Amino acid sequence: VAALPITFLSDYGYADEFAGVCRAVIARIAPEALVIDLTHGIEPGDVRRGSLALADAATFLPHGIHLAVVDPGVGSTRQPLAVRTALRGHTFVGPDNGLLWPAIERCGGPEEAVSLSASPVLASEISASFHGRDVFAPVAANLALGASLADVGAPVDPASLARPALPEPILAADHAVAHVLYADRFGNAALDLAPADFRAIAGEATRARIEAGELARDALIASTFSDAAPGEALLYEDSSGRLAVAINRGSAVSDLGLKVDDALLLRFE
Amino acid sequence: VAALPITFLSDYGYADEFAGVCRAVIARIAPEALVIDLTHGIEPGDVRRGSLALADAATFLPHGIHLAVVDPGVGSTRQPLAVRTALRGHTFVGPDNGLLWPAIERCGGPEEAVSLSASPVLASEISASFHGRDVFAPVAANLALGASLADVGAPVDPASLARPALPEPILAADHAVAHVLYADRFGNAALDLAPADFRAIAGEATRARIEAGELARDALIASTFSDAAPGEALLYEDSSGRLAVAINRGSAVSDLGLKVDDALLLRFE
Amino acid sequence: VAALPITFLSDYGYADEFAGVCRAVIARIAPEALVIDLTHGIEPGDVRRGSLALADAATFLPHGIHLAVVDPGVGSTRQPLAVRTALRGHTFVGPDNGLLWPAIERCGGPEEAVSLSASPVLASEISASFHGRDVFAPVAANLALGASLADVGAPVDPASLARPALPEPILAADHAVAHVLYADRFGNAALDLAPADFRAIAGEATRARIEAGELARDALIASTFSDAAPGEALLYEDSSGRLAVAINRGSAVSDLGLKVDDALLLRFE
Numbered sequence: 001v002a003a004l005p006i007t008f009l010s011d012y013g014y015a016d017e018f019a020g021v022c023r024a025v026i027a028r029i030a031p032e033a034l035v036i037d038l039t040h041g042i043e044p045g046d047v048r049r050g051s052l053a054l055a056d057a058a059t060f061l062p063h064g065i066h067l068a069v070v071d072p073g074v075g076s077t078r079q080p081l082a083v084r085t086a087l088r089g090h091t092f093v094g095p096d097n098g099l100l101w102p103a104i105e106r107c108g109g110p111e112e113a114v115s116l117s118a119s120p121v122l123a124s125e126i127s128a129s130f131h132g133r134d135v136f137a138p139v140a141a142n143l144a145l146g147a148s149l150a151d152v153g154a155p156v157d158p159a160s161l162a163r164p165a166l167p168e169p170i171l172a173a174d175h176a177v178a179h180v181l182y183a184d185r186f187g188n189a190a191l192d193l194a195p196a197d198f199r200a201i202a203g204e205a206t207r208a209r210i211e212a213g214e215l216a217r218d219a220l221i222a223s224t225f226s227d228a229a230p231g232e233a234l235l236y237e238d239s240s241g242r243l244a245v246a247i248n249r250g251s252a253v254s255d256l257g258l259k260v261d262d263a264l265l266l267r268f269e
Numbered sequence: 270v271a272a273l274p275i276t277f278l279s280d281y282g283y284a285d286e287f288a289g290v291c292r293a294v295i296a297r298i299a300p301e302a303l304v305i306d307l308t309h310g311i312e313p314g315d316v317r318r319g320s321l322a323l324a325d326a327a328t329f330l331p332h333g334i335h336l337a338v339v340d341p342g343v344g345s346t347r348q349p350l351a352v353r354t355a356l357r358g359h360t361f362v363g364p365d366n367g368l369l370w371p372a373i374e375r376c377g378g379p380e381e382a383v384s385l386s387a388s389p390v391l392a393s394e395i396s397a398s399f400h401g402r403d404v405f406a407p408v409a410a411n412l413a414l415g416a417s418l419a420d421v422g423a424p425v426d427p428a429s430l431a432r433p434a435l436p437e438p439i440l441a442a443d444h445a446v447a448h449v450l451y452a453d454r455f456g457n458a459a460l461d462l463a464p465a466d467f468r469a470i471a472g473e474a475t476r477a478r479i480e481a482g483e484l485a486r487d488a489l490i491a492s493t494f495s496d497a498a499p500g501e502a503l504l505y506e507d508s509s510g511r512l513a514v515a516i517n518r519g520s521a522v523s524d525l526g527l528k529v530d531d532a533l534l535l536r537f538e
Numbered sequence: 539v540a541a542l543p544i545t546f547l548s549d550y551g552y553a554d555e556f557a558g559v560c561r562a563v564i565a566r567i568a569p570e571a572l573v574i575d576l577t578h579g580i581e582p583g584d585v586r587r588g589s590l591a592l593a594d595a596a597t598f599l600p601h602g603i604h605l606a607v608v609d610p611g612v613g614s615t616r617q618p619l620a621v622r623t624a625l626r627g628h629t630f631v632g633p634d635n636g637l638l639w640p641a642i643e644r645c646g647g648p649e650e651a652v653s654l655s656a657s658p659v660l661a662s663e664i665s666a667s668f669h670g671r672d673v674f675a676p677v678a679a680n681l682a683l684g685a686s687l688a689d690v691g692a693p694v695d696p697a698s699l700a701r702p703a704l705p706e707p708i709l710a711a712d713h714a715v716a717h718v719l720y721a722d723r724f725g726n727a728a729l730d731l732a733p734a735d736f737r738a739i740a741g742e743a744t745r746a747r748i749e750a751g752e753l754a755r756d757a758l759i760a761s762t763f764s765d766a767a768p769g770e771a772l773l774y775e776d777s778s779g780r781l782a783v784a785i786n787r788g789s790a791v792s793d794l795g796l797k798v799d800d801a802l803l804l805r806f807e
Binding site for chain 1: 280281282283284285286287288289290292293294296297300313314341342343344345396397398399402403
Binding site: 011012013014015016017018019020021023024025027028031044045072073074075076127128129130133134 | 543545547552572574575576577578579580581591592594595598599600722723724725761762763764765774776777787
């Protein structure tokens with residue numbers, strides 16, 4: 001193949017031409033590169049959700065270049081980066097605001113990183129507010145054509161990369177406090193409690209009690225939706241390996257009123 | 270060409286990375302396959318709408334593999350399927366819940382069908398809730414590379430495939446009762462009454478009366494929007510060959526309050 | 539390359555299969571053409587927003603065919619068009635309702651134009667309401683394969699092309715009245731006042747007063763978001779070269795209540 005594939009995740013949405021213009025820029029530089037839109041529907045500026053979506057995709061990505069832009073600090077001093085990972089030699093391209101970090105970690109950590117702020121392959125005019133088009137897309141396209149990190153940027157210490165702020169679960173002998181990391185389109189709420197830690201506390205229990213403010217609800221500890229009755233709540237390991245709350249044939253978000261960052265007390269009897 | 274094209278329809282939406290991850294899985298197996306997203310905006314779990322969107326697209330699809338995932342019963346006993354059709358040799362891949370059936374019918378009916386539940390080409394680890402990624406995408410990619418149905422699954426009786434539950438219109442000499450099958454983005458409401466049946470009842474009438482609960486509205490019998498005055502209701506044969514209700518430069522859904530499954534009494538004078 | 543790339547912008551949205559079906563039609567005619575979705579999220583029938591999104595993309599498009607369909611008058615007497623531009627030889631394909639004009643202007647104006655109403659490459663059956671599928675996609679695909687304008691249509695006078703209705707800003711010695719052209723996903727509001735005209739009136743001022751109905755708000759005159767404090771309003775030249783109103787880490791649309799066509803009085807002290 002003449003070019004590596006490029007995956008592309010952003011908060012540019014679907015109402016405007018922003019993501020399409022980035023793809024047009026890539027097509028002018030690397031017309032033979034396959035470009036795969038992971039999603040452009042990350043909520044505007046939601047770096048954490050973007051970082052987790054990218055991390056959950058990381059295991060499944062083809063060897064190539066992974067462009068990610070959720071960049072509320074565009075135009076400020078945050079560095080634009082390209083980072084090669086230890087496992088499988090993926091290259092991630094995006095702002096140094098924590099967005100790339102969880103995916104990089106899933107791919108063995110950073111092996112080499114460069115700052116793109118004085119890259120020789122940027123657009124001839126660089127806008128203050130659209131670095132996806134003027135900085136990140138041209139760099140990704142050049143990398144897809146075979147440029148090395150040294151060709152597109154100046155070395156930075158991989159240990160210096162920004163990491164996202166994430167909540168921390170609280171583990172006790174007979175209960176745990178977990179936080180809602182994000183909710184997906186189906187209304188399933190992913191938690192920050194590792195399934196193994198959950199199982200260690202839950203032991204042989206087949207049901208858990210979920211409490212959060214006004215909410216108090218029993219949930220089945222299950223392996224998939226259809227283990228629960230329609231309308232029943234369940235706790236399960238989701239397809240990304242996260243503990244999650246769902247309602248079979250319903251929505252944990254709308255039926256239980258769960259929101260991002262809610263703290264859930266999980267108890268067992 | 271080294272690979273057949275793959276079309277892809279789902280209810281995965283655009284806010285999460287689900288559809289993109291399926292495309293990544295396909296790209297790792299069949300990097301040269303052209304993948305065409307038909308839509309990922311089917312409402313979560315709306316098998317009927319997915320089945321009709323796929324059927325309406327079917328006539329226009331390139332010869333190839335057609336991946337469709339609207340799968341509220343994922344993880345239950347419903348079979349994962351691949352089905353080859355009699356006309357044009359299309360192959361449809363998806364859950365056996367009625368989603369594929371109307372499209373298969375438009376393509377001459379099923380000629381050969383296999384269950385994928387013990388397919389040799391599935392992901393090495395299969396999640397309980399994301400068969401698009403772990404079951405259907407790998408199968409579609411292998412089929413695009415030239416695998417036969419026998420290579421990817423075990424034979425099932427084509428006559429056993431699930432069919433979607435659809436309403437039935439009521440036809441009388443001088444009136445009909447039709448149901449709203451779905452509404453599109455433009456607010457046009459597609460009905461379950463065949464245009465030929467409608468014309469047989471309407472005869473020479475140029476206007477119809479639409480009644481549904483509180484709603485009573487005259488509509489022009491027309492061939493396209495611009496035959497009606499702005500704001501006027503019309504009944505016309507839509508681009509998929511369905512009888513539909515529209516408002517020129519408006520929305521039948523918001524202006525008339527139409528919803529899916531509403532029963533409309535159509536009368537003529 | 540065997541085929542020119544095709545870019546595609548529409549108001550078909552993401553809930554239905556409309557844009558995907560157009561891509562399927564293209565794939566049957568020109569399977570090797572790279573198709574880039576610019577966006578399908580233009581509000582239904584919003585010709586002006588479509589025309590500006592296409593124009594803002596125009597500078598960045600690869601040499602090729604640019605398909606654009608926002609077509610509330612489909613089925614009426616408006617002409618379907620293909621137009622080649624003077625600069626870079628782009629070919630735009632879409633309805634003659636003003637949608638294409640601003641992009642054509644950015645590419646040096648029209649050099650040759652043809653009407654597609656009796657094109658020899660249309661679908662064998664042409665629906666009254668889905669010309670994207672039956673008229674514009676087949677023409678775009680044939681042009682991507684190397685057909686000339688003369689091959690696909692009949693000459694029309696390039697001077698006769700429809701132009702969109704746009705508001706006009708009012709310029710005075712010490713103030714201006716600008717109108718909101720559109721708002722993007724991030725809540726930034728693009729104005730019809732050219733940045734150079736704005737600077738000529740603003741002079742050395744570093745702040746402006748924005749008044750519109752109940753709204754009266756000071757704004758920083760800035761070059762990018764991060765020049766302003768979080769929550770502060772700013773006036774800046776956006777990445778498309780338009781004067782725009784934004785709120786750093788906020789939304790001018792929801793925080794200031796701005797809507798399309800709002801007239802804003804801009805004053806300086």
